[in-house]
Amino acid sequence: MSGVARGRGVAITGMGLVTPAGIGVEENWRRVLSGVSAAATDPELKGEKVDISCRVAGFDPTAELGRRTAWKLDRFTQLAVVGARQAVADSGLDTGVWDCTRVGVVIGNSLGGAATLEKQLRTYSEGTPEDVSALMIPMSMVNMVAGYVAMDLRIHGPSLVTATACASGASAIGTAREWLLSGLCDVVLAGGTESAISPGTLNGLSRMGALSGRTDQPAAASRPFAADRDGFVAGEGAAILVLERCADATARGARRYADIAGFSATSDAHHATAPHPQGEGLARALRAALADAGVLPDEVEHVNAHGTSTPMNDLTEARALHSVLGDRAAVTSTKGVTGHTLAAAGAVEAAYTALALYHGAVPPTANVESLDPAIDVDIDVVTGTARHRRLSVAASTSLGFGGHNAALVLTAAA
Numbered sequence: 289m290s291g292v293a294r295g296r297g298v299a300i301t302g303m304g305l306v307t308p309a310g311i312g313v314e315e316n317w318r319r320v321l322s323g324v325s326a327a328a329t330d331p332e333l334k335g336e337k338v339d340i341s342c343r344v345a346g347f348d349p350t351a352e353l354g355r356r357t358a359w360k361l362d363r364f365t366q367l368a369v370v371g372a373r374q375a376v377a378d379s380g381l382d383t384g385v386w387d388c389t390r391v392g393v394v395i396g397n398s399l400g401g402a403a404t405l406e407k408q409l410r411t412y413s414e415g416t417p418e419d420v421s422a423l424m425i426p427m428s429m430v431n432m433v434a435g436y437v438a439m440d441l442r443i444h445g446p447s448l449v450t451a452t453a454c455a456s457g458a459s460a461i462g463t464a465r466e467w468l469l470s471g472l473c474d475v476v477l478a479g480g481t482e483s484a485i486s487p488g489t490l491n492g493l494s495r496m497g498a499l500s501g502r503t504d505q506p507a508a509a510s511r512p513f514a515a516d517r518d519g520f521v522a523g524e525g526a527a528i529l530v531l532e533r534c535a536d537a538t539a540r541g542a543r544r545y546a547d548i549a550g551f552s553a554t555s556d557a558h559h560a561t562a563p564h565p566q567g568e569g570l571a572r573a574l575r576a577a578l579a580d581a582g583v584l585p586d587e588v589e590h591v592n593a594h595g596t597s598t599p600m601n602d603l604t605e606a607r608a609l610h611s612v613l614g615d616r617a618a619v620t621s622t623k624g625v626t627g628h629t630l631a632a633a634g635a636v637e638a639a640y641t642a643l644a645l646y647h648g649a650v651p652p653t654a655n656v657e658s659l660d661p662a663i664d665v666d667i668d669v670v671t672g673t674a675r676h677r678r679l680s681v682a683a684s685t686s687l688g689f690g691g692h693n694a695a696l697v698l699t700a701a702a
Contacts, residue, residue: 297547299537302379302530304371308342323652327506340506342523342627362401362427367526368481379530392473393447396456396480398631401428403486453688457635462551480635481526511655512595512621523627527635544701546642550581556691567608577695590682592641595621610665624654634686641684650675
């Protein structure tokens with residue numbers, strides 16, 4: 289290897305995962321390795337044109353948070369607070385003794401409390417102004433998720449939300465890394481969350497042609513890179529990572545899942561919702577992230593791709609990956625299992641990339657029976673079953689409406 293710039297890396301020492309693949313790290317990892325989709329008919333979407341989704345099954349906010357806390361939080365915040373608690377517990381850090389002024393929170397989110405806002409606006413239109421909840425604004429504001437995580441864990445360092453659409457979770461991790469390397473913080477909780485599965489939001493996405501219409505076969509609807517893909521399945525979830533400088537993690541004897549060795553972000557400046565047809569912006573982000581990590585393109589062994597299962601994304605992303613990496617890296621999209629968790633996706637997939645390095649396994653891309661022949665470049669998409677192999681370097685890529693691109697480069701912990 290060329291030698292990864294370990295001094296520029298930060299370690300992932302804890303994870304909290306609350307996703308359609310399960311609640312907790314172990315349950316998530318088993319599910320994505322299985323390649324079994326979490327998509328199902330959604331009773332709350334009954335009567336809608338698209339009535340399938342990927343929800344977090346079995347999530348009980350009252351049991352997790354207590355009634356007094358749960359009732360005042362929108363679901364996107366509930367998911368993140370639970371994920372943050374999991375992550376800190378997993379890291380082994382003691383919130384009773386850490387310097388809370390040196391701990392930060394940065395979480396990606398895009399749509400905020402969309403379901404709450406939609407419900408309250410319906411209440412307003414059908415009733416009187418006095419029927420609207422006094423909590424509507426704090427429940428729906430995007431920034432409140434970082435605020436509530438900080439309140440819950442008594443964190444007094446910087447906290448903010450990154451909003452780069454479906455690249456938000458990756459942007460949050462990149463921002464957290466810079467906070468650590470600059471010396472602003474000693475520990476950062478970073479990740480992404482989204483829960484916007486409501487009739488209004490899904491109808492908007494459907495009108496754009498973004499969602500799969502395979503409502504009679506929900507478990508087969510999300511099929512990234514497949515010849516017959518027709519859109520994504522909307523999902524919800526949260527992934528929160530505990531990040532520390534590698535030297536600090538080593539000094540306290542922490543378990544390191546993997547290291548975030550490089551990050552970069554770019555803008556397409558091309559179209560509101562469509563990526564650049566050749567994936568030029570994503571390719572630039574990936575090249576810059578590799579340079580930041582001190583990694584050569586031919587050293588990347590695995591990519592957890594954005595892979596939304598939309599015709600346009602998967603084609604342009606394949607071109608971008610091939611232009612930078614060729615056909616050597618084992619590519620997967622775990623959205624075949626989880627659906628598209630929108631702003632949470634970059635963080636969820638960064639966690640899965642870290643787990644691939646930690647366990648030495650690449651999950652399969654669900655539901656792919658034949659690759660799209662229109663993809664005019666060679667990439668090694670993992671299908672069928674997981675591919676077990678020792679891994680040293682991996683990448684995770686994210687794209688978002690507005691032309692946002694983000695790339696993370698992860699390395700196995702030394």
